[in-house]
Amino acid sequence: MQLKEYIINDIQPLELTDKISDLQLLFNQLTYSHIPIQKEGVYMGCISETDAHCFDSAISIMDCNYAIEGFFVRDSTNWLDVLEAFAQNDSNIMPVLGADNSYLGYYELNDIIHLFNETPFFSEPGGIIIVEKGINDYSFSEISQIVESNDAKILGAFISKMDGDLVRITIKIANASLNEVIQTFRRYSYNIVSGHEDDTYLESLKERSKYLDKYLNM
Numbered sequence: 001m002q003l004k005e006y007i008i009n010d011i012q013p014l015e016l017t018d019k020i021s022d023l024q025l026l027f028n029q030l031t032y033s034h035i036p037i038q039k040e041g042v043y044m045g046c047i048s049e050t051d052a053h054c055f056d057s058a059i060s061i062m063d064c065n066y067a068i069e070g071f072f073v074r075d076s077t078n079w080l081d082v083l084e085a086f087a088q089n090d091s092n093i094m095p096v097l098g099a100d101n102s103y104l105g106y107y108e109l110n111d112i113i114h115l116f117n118e119t120p121f122f123s124e125p126g127g128i129i130i131v132e133k134g135i136n137d138y139s140f141s142e143i144s145q146i147v148e149s150n151d152a153k154i155l156g157a158f159i160s161k162m163d164g165d166l167v168r169i170t171i172k173i174a175n176a177s178l179n180e181v182i183q184t185f186r187r188y189s190y191n192i193v194s195g196h197e198d199d200t201y202l203e204s205l206k207e208r209s210k211y212l213d214k215y216l217n218m
Contacts, residue, residue: 035047131193132166156172
C-alpha cells in the first residue's frame, strides 16, 4: 500500500520566530489538532491546539518551544506504523519527513483510516470470531489450521488485547459456517469471547429474506 500519494503539503510549517497569534489564527481556520513548526526550514515538531490557546498571543513561538512535540513519520513508513504514530500522539495530522529529514508534508488521519477500511479485513463479507487463550499456549499457525480445516479462509487476524497471561485474538473469516469453526476452537481449548457475522453479510441475508418473503406472498 503506497502512502506517498496521500502526502498533503498545502500548509507550510510556521517558523519559531512567528507569533503565537499566527499559530492561533491558523488553528481557528483549520480543524487540525497540531500545526508543524520549523526553524529556518528545518522541521522541529508540532504544537497542539490546546497548548497554543494557553499562550499569550503577543509572544513568539520560540518563547514556548518547550511545548513542541517532535513526532513525525518517514515517507517510507508503512501504513500500520503510521496509524500507530497517530494513536500514540493523539493527533489527526502526521508530518512526513524524507530520508534526508526534509519536510515533505503531512498525512491526515481520515485518509489513513480510509485506506485501512479498504483492506479485505473490513471490506470483504465474512464472520468475526474473537478467541482467548494463554499467552504461551496459542499460535497463529494453530489458528490458521483450525480455520482452514473447516474449508474457510482467514481475511485477517490480530492480537486485540493482552491481559496478564491471556491473549485475545480477533479473526475475520470468509467462506465458512462460524458455528463449525467455533466448535473446533473449543476443542483446541480456546475460549470463545464472541462470534458473529459481519454487518455486510447480515445485510445480505436480510435482503434475501425480504426478497423471499415478498416472493412467497405474491
